[in-house]
Amino acid sequence: RLSFIPLNRIQAPRVTYPTQYGKDVIPLLKVVKHQPVYQRAMAHVFGRTLLCRTIDLASEVALSANLNCVTLDGDQASHKGSLTGGYYEERHSKLENMKQLKEIRAKHEDLVAQSAQLKGEISSADQNVSRILGEIQKHEAKYNRVKSQLQSLAHDLKTARAQVATGKKQAASREASVEELRQGVAQLQDQHKSLGDELGTELVSQLSAEEQEEIRALNAHLKSAHKDLMALQTKRTEVETTVMNLKMHIEENLLKQKASLEAKLKGIGNVKVSEESAEEKEAELERVLETLGRVSEQESQAEKEMELCQAKLRDLEAVIERSKSVEASAKDHEEAQELDKLTSRKQHLLHRRHDLENKIRDLGSLPSDAFLGGGEKSKKSLLQMSGKVQKQLKGMSHVNKKALDQYMEYTEQRDEYSRRFDEQEREEAKIKELVAALDVRKDELLARTYRGVAKAFSETFVSLVGEAGHGELIMIRDAKPGGGYAGVSCRVSFGGEETKRMEQLSGGQKSLVALCLILSIQRIDRAPFYLFDEVDAALDPNYRAAVANVLAARANEGAQFITTTFHPEQVLISDQCYGVTFKNKVSTVDLIDRDEAMKFVTQKV
Template identity: 30%
Template sequence: MYIKTININGFRSYREKTTIENIARQFNVVVGQNGSGKSNFFAAIQFVLSQDFSHLSSEDRQSLLHEGTGSRAPSATVELIFDNSDKRLSAFEGNEFSISRTVSAKKDQYFIDGHIVTRGEITNLMESAGFSRSNPYYIVKQGKIAELATATDLARLKLLREVAGTRIYDEKKQESLKMLEETKEKMEKSVLLLEFMNKRLKTLESEKEELKEYQKYDKLRRALEYTLLKTEVNDCKKEFDNLSKQRQDLQATLNDAEKLKFEYSKKISALEADLRSFELREKRLSAELSSIREEESRLESDRALATLESNDLKDQVNNERAGRQAAEQRLEEIQVIIKAKEQELEEIKPRYNELVEQQNVIFGELNNIKRKRNELYSKTGGDKGYKTAEERDRELNKKIMLLNQRIEDLKDNIERFTKAYENEREMKAQTDNRIQEIETKIEENITRMDELSSQDDDFRKRIDDATRIFHEKQLQHKEVTDQLAEQEDQFSHVETSFYRMLPKSVAEGIRNMNTIIEDLRERNTNGKYNDYINGYHGIVIKLMSAEHTYFKALEVTAGSTLTHHVVDNERHAMFFLEEINKRRMTGQCTFFALNRVYAPEQRPLRDRDGRHLLGVVKYDGKFSSVFRSMFGGTILVKDIQTGRKIARNEQFNCITFDGDEVNYSGPMTGGYVDSRKSRLDTMEKLKMLEPHLEELKKRAQALSKECIEKENLLADLRMNLLNNEQQRNTLQREHNNITAEKRELFELNNRLRRNMENKDRELIDHNHSLHELEARRNEMQAQIGTPLTTTSSSQEARKLTEIEALFKTQSAKAEEILNKVADLNVRKMELENELGSKLYRQREDLKMQVTAINLEVKRHELQTRSVEAEKMQRRIAEIYERNLEVSEELDGIRDSISKTRENLDKFNDEKADADGRVSSCTSDIELIRRRMAECNKRREDTLRRVKDLGTLAVDITSKFGNLRRKELEAQWMDSLNHMKKFKNVNKKALDQFVRSTTERDNLHSQIEEMQENYQRINALIEASETRKFDALYLTFKQVAKNFHDVFKKLVPNGVGDLIMKTAPVDNTDAEAVERVQTTHVMERFIGVGIRVNFSNDSNEGCRELFHLSGGQKTLVALALIFAIQKCDPAPFYLFDEIDAALDQEKRRAVAKLIDEFSTNAQFIATTFRPEMLEYASKCYGVRFRNKVSYITIVNSSEALQFLSLDEGTNQENPDDVEMAES
C-alpha cells in the first residue's frame, strides 16, 4: 500500500488544482527553492493524515485557504489516492481508494471514496493499515530531528514506552486500582451490615414463639370469617340474578319503546329534511318568481321602445326608397338630355375642326402673300428708304437677331405648353381610371352590404338557437344547483350532527385534517405531496360498515377510537402534527400508524352462544390490524349472563346488543344508550348522501362548463354580428369618402378637359406664328448681300400688282371663314358648358343618390330592431309560461309545507309519548343498574376480603359449614376477644426471621466473593506490570539492536548503543535496599542513554550526546528514528529536509539507507541537497510564481538545476516566502 496520486486545490500556496500522479512505489524526492512551497506540499499530506491538523478553529481554517493577489479561495481540498493492490486494507475491494479532506471558513469534512466520514474513521483506517499512534515517526517534520537530538534520557524513555505501548498497561492499572478501592469499601460496609443482621436475628428468635400462639387463634378467626363471607357472597349472587332478570324485562320494554321512538325520530328527521327542502325551494322559487316578473316588466318596456324605433326606421326606409326611385327617374331623364347634347356636340365638332383647318390654310396663304409683297418692297428698299445695301444689310441683321430671339422664346413656350398639355392629359387619364375604380368600389360596397345583411340574418338565427340552448342549460344548471344546495344543506345538517356527538377538540381535529388534506391537494405541484395525500386514509368510522343492529355494541366497544385518524406510518403522522402546529390549529388528533399497530391473531371461541364482534364489521383488508386491535378481543352476546359465562370461562371481554359490557377481569358496565346519538348511524347517513352529493357536484360542474361553452359561443356569434356592424359602418364611411372623392375628381376632370382644349388651340397658334417668323427670317437672310435697287423692274411691278389683288381677295375669304368659325364656336362652347357645368354634375349627383347605401343601412337597422322585438316577444311568452309554472309549483310547495308541518306536529306528539315511556324505563333500569352495581360491588368487596384471609385448610373451612349465622358470629367474636390479649405481636416475625437468615447467608457469601475478587485484582496488577516490563524490555532490545545496525550503516567506522539507565542505590542504606527489592523493576528505569563513537568501532572512547556536534547529534537522532521505524514499520514515510544539518558524506549515507529501506516502504522526502537525488526513484520540482506554487515531475538534471538556483538565490523575497510557508 502506498500513495499513488495527490490532488491539491486551494491549500496554502497551491491555488489551482495541482495533481501529482504516478508517485513512485520506492523513494520520491521533492526539490525547490526556499519559499517555493515544498513544506506546504508536505503539510498537505499531513493535513489529511496527521493528528496535528485534527482540531482546527475558524481562524486556523482560514489560514489554510490560499490567499494570493486576488481574493481568498473559498475552500481548500487535498485528496490522497492510495494503491491497495497488495490488499493491505481488505475493506476495499478495488485496487485503489481515496482519502480527502475539505475545509472552508465554516466547515471541515473528511471523505473516503467520495463518502463523508469522521476523523475517527480515518484514524482507525490508518491504524489498520499499520500506522501506530504510539509511533509518530512515519511523518518527520523539520524540527522533529532537532527536538529528538536535544531530548533528555527521560524523554527518550517516554518515547520508548510509547513505542512499546505501555500506556495501555498504565491505563488498565489505574482502572484496576480504582476497582480495588471500590471493592475494599464494599467489604467494609458489608461487614458492618453483617454484624447488625446477627443482632436482629436474636431479637426475631424471641418474637417467633409468641407469634405461634397468636396464629392458632387467628386461624380459627379466619375460618369463621371465611364461612360468614362465603354466605354473604351467595346472598349477593342471588340478589344480582333477581335484579338482572328484572333489568332484562325492563330492557325488553325499553327496546320496544325505543324502537317506536326511533321510528318516530326517523319519520321526524325525514319530515324535517323535507320541510327544510320545501322551505328552501319555496324561498328560491319566490326569488325566481320575483326575478321573472321584473324581467317581464323590463322586456315589455324594451319591446315598446323597440316597436317605436322600428316604426321610425320603417318611415325612414320608405322615404329613402322614394327618394332613390325619384333619383333614378330623374337620372334617366338627364341621361336622355345628355345623350342629345353629346350627339349635337359630336356633330358640331367635325364641322368646327374642318372650318378651323380651312381658316388656318387661308390665313397661311394670306401670310405668304403678305410675305411676298414685303419681299418685293424689300428688294427695292424704297419702302424703307435705305440709301445703300450696307445700311439695308445692317438693318436686316438687327431684325434677324430680333426674330431669332422671338423664335427661341416661341419654341420655349411651345415646349412648355406641350409638357403642360401632356401632364394634364396624363392627369386626366389617372382621374378617369380613379373614377372607374371608385365606381367599381361602390358596386362592391353595395354587394358587400347585401352579403353582410345575409350574414346578419344567419347570425341572428344562430344567436336565437344558441340563446335558446343557453337558457335551457341555465335552467338545467339552476335545477341541479338547487338540488345540490338542498343536498349540501342536508349533508351539512347531518355532518353538524355528527360533529356535535364528538368532543369539541376531536371535531376540530377532524376539520383541521380535512383542511390540511384539501390544501395539500391544491398545492400538490409535480406530485410533491402525493406520499402524504395517499398515506392518509381518513378516520376509522369512515373505513368500516356494519348492520344497524350492531351499532350500539360497536360504538361502546370502540369508544373514542372511532374518530382516530389512519395513516400509513408514523412519519406521516408526525408530518400532519407538524402541519397542525405550524398553522396554529386547535383540536385533538390521534393517529393509527398502520406499520406500528400491533394486533394479535384472533383467538377461537368455543362457546356457541356468542360470536366475535369483529365478524360483523366490514372493512378493507389493509386495515385489518386496526380493526383487530379494536374489536378482536370482544365477543358479542345476547345477554349479560352469557357474557359473564364466556368472560369467566374463555377470558374474553363481552358486550350485548344494548351496549352492556362484561370485562373478563371482573368489572361490568352498561346503561341506556341513546340511539339518536349513534355516530355510526350518522356516518351511514353521510356515506349515503356523499355519492349523490358528488354526482350532483359533477353534474353541476359539467352543466356549468356547458353553460360557459354556450355562453362563449353566444358571445362569439354576437361578436361576429358586431364585427359585421363595424364592417357596415366602415363601408358606409368608405362609401361616403369615395363618393365625395368621385365628385371632386369629376370637377377636376372637367377642368382638365377645358384646359387641354384651350392649350390645344394655343399650341396651334404658336406653331403658325413660329412658321411665319422662320419664313420672315429666311427671307431677310436671303436679301443680305444682294444689290440695292431703287427702282423696280416692270416684271416686279406687275407681280406686285398681282399680289396686291390676290391679298385683297384672300383677305375677304379670311374674314368670311373667321365669321363662320366664330359662330360655330359659340354653339360648341354653349354645349360644352351646359354639359360640363350642369348636366354632368346633375348626373353625378343623381348617381350618388341612386348608389347611396343609406337605404341598406336603414333597412338593416329596421331588420335588427324587428328581430329584437320578435325575440323580446318570444322571451315574454316564455317568461309568461315560466311564470305560470313557477306560480303553480310554488302553490304546490306551500301546500306541501303546510301538510308536512301538520304531520311533523303529529309525530312530535307521538314521539313525546314514546320519550316519556323511554324515560320511565330508563330511570327504572338505571335504578336497577345502580342496585346491581352496588350488589356486585358488595360481592367484589366480600371476595376481596376472602382473598385477604389467605389460604385455609379444607378441613377447617368445612368444619363450620353447617352452623347457623348467629352461632358463627358468636364464635367469631369469641376468637377476636382471645386475640386482643396479644397486643404487640410482631405478625411478620417468622417471615422476617426466615428472610433475615437468608439475607445474612447471602451477605456472608458476598463478603467471601469480594475478598476473592480483591486478591484477583492484586494478581492482575502484578501480571500487568510484568507484561509491561516484558513489552518495554523487548522493544528496547529491538530498538537498541536496530540502532546499533543503522548507526553502523551510517557511520561504518563508528559504533553506537542505547543504554537503559536505572536509579542508583545506596547499599549502606537498608531502608533504600528494601524499597528497591519491593519495588517493581519498571519503577527503577529513569531514562535511555545513547553512547556513540564516530572514530572507531570499539566501545572505548564512546561519548554521550551532549559531547557531540550539531551534525553528529542530527545523525544520531536519524539513526534512532530509523531504528524505531524498523521496529514498528509503516507502509510509507514522509521526511521534510531531514538532511539539512548533515555534511555531504553523511547525507549520502542517509540517502543510501533510505534507498535500502524503500524496497519495503514508500518514502517521500523534501531536500535542498543533491545527495538524495542519486538514489531517488522519482523527482518533483516546486516552482513559485505570482504567489502560487506549482509542482511537476522532473529528471535528475532538472532537479539539480532547481538546487543550483536555490543556492544562487541567497536573498529571497520575504513576501513570497511568507506566503508560501504560511
C-alpha cells in the first residue's frame, strides 16, 4: 500500500535540537542530502530523528530530548524508551556496504588504471614482438641466403675435390708416362748416337734410290748372314760338345792316371827297378804326353774357331740391329709426333673445359626454359650466342645473380602458406558448420525440454491451486536480431485474479510457484530422491494440503521425498516419521509413529 501526500499540504514539525552534545549528536535531516523543494517532506520524515555516535548516548538523548535516535551501526532508540538493534551484522549494514562499495570502486579504478597500463605494456610488447618477428624474418632470409651460398660453395668444393682427385690420378698416370717417355728418350738418344752417322734424321721413304738399293742388298745379305749364323751356331754347339767331352776325358781319365803314376814314382824312391819296366813306363808316359799335346792342340784350335764364329755372329747381329733401328726410328718418330699432337690437344681441351665450368658456375641457377631450343643449332652458332650473352652479362655485373634462387624459394614459401591458409579456411568452415549444427540441436533440445516442462508446470499448478487457477511458463528471447533464448519467466493466476508475473507475487505465492517448477522439472528429469526443507513454511493450510497431496501422488509414481516440516499435512501422508531432538548439545534422530509425530507438530503449532 502506498500513501501520496502533496508537498504543499505537509506541515513540517518544529523541533528544537539539543546542542550540548556537540558533534556526537547531529540531526539526521542535516546529514541526508536532498533538494530544497523536498525540504518539507524530508523534515516530515527525518525531522524528529537524531544521529548519535553510540547506543548509550542515543538512549540518553532520546529520553531527555523526546526524540528518536539512530546510530551509525543501525541501532535505534525511541523517545518512548524502546531500543532496537544491539546485534551488528555486516551483511545487512547499508553503511558498511556503502563503505565496501567505495573501496571496491577505488579498487576498480586502480584495476582500470592497471588494466590501461597493462594494455599499454601489451601494446608495446606486441610492437616489440612484431619488430622481433621482422628481425627474425630478416635473419631467416639472411640465413637462407648464407645457406644457399654455403650449398653452392659446398658444391664447388665437392667439384674442386673431384677435379683434384682426378688431377692427381692423371698426374700419377702422366708421371708414369713421363718416366716411360724419359726411358724411351734415353734409348732413342743412344740409338741416335749410334746411328746418327749412318742414317741421320731422314726417313726410309725419303732415302735415295741407291740407298734403298743398298738397304735391299743389306737385307739379302742379312738373310744369308742369318743362315750362316745358324750354321755357325750349330758348329759352335758341336765344338763346345767336343771340348766338354775332352775336358771330361782329361779330368776323368788322364789326370787320374797322371796322379797314379806320380804316386808310383814317389813310392818307388831309391829302389832299383829293372830296365825293362822303366822303359815300358817311359814309353807309356810319352804316349800319354803325346795324347795330352794333341788334345791341347784340338782345344786351342776349337777355341780359335769359336772366337771366329763369335766375331762373325757379332758382325751379323750389328747388321741386324742397324736394319731394325732404321725401321724403328722412322716408326718411333711418327708415333712421337702423333703423341705430341694428342697431348697438346688434350691440354687445350682440359683448359677449355675448366674455363667453361667457371663460366657455368658464374651464371648461377638458370630457369628451366634455358635448356630448351638449342638442340638444333650448330656448335659455331652456339658459341656466337654464348659470346653475346657473355657481353650482356658483363654489362649486368651489378645484378644479384642469386635473385632467381631467392625468388623461387620465396615463391615456394608463398605457395606453402597459401595452401596452409586454404586448409585452415576449410577447417574453419567445417568448425562453423559443426557449431551451427550443435546450436540447432541445442535449440531443438532446449525447445523440446521447455515444452515438456511448460506442460508439466501448467498441470502441476492446477493440481496445487485448483481448477480456477492457471499458470504458464514464458520463454524470453534475446532482443538482438537472430538472438537465442535469454531466460524463462512465468505468468500465474490464483483463482479468478488477474494474471501476474513473478515479481508481482507475495512470498507464499513465490514459494508455491517455485515448488511447482521443481515438481515440473521432476516430471521431465526424474531423480532418485528429493530433499525438501520446510517448503510449506510460508503456505496457508489449503496450499499445504495441496502440496502434500501432490507429493503423495508423485511418491506413488516411484519418487522418494524426504521433507522437514512443523505442520501436520505432510505428516498425514508420510510413510515413515522421524523425530529430531536436541538435548545436552547432541542431536538425536529417532523413528516415531505417526500419532506421536502429529502430537509433536500440533503442540508446536
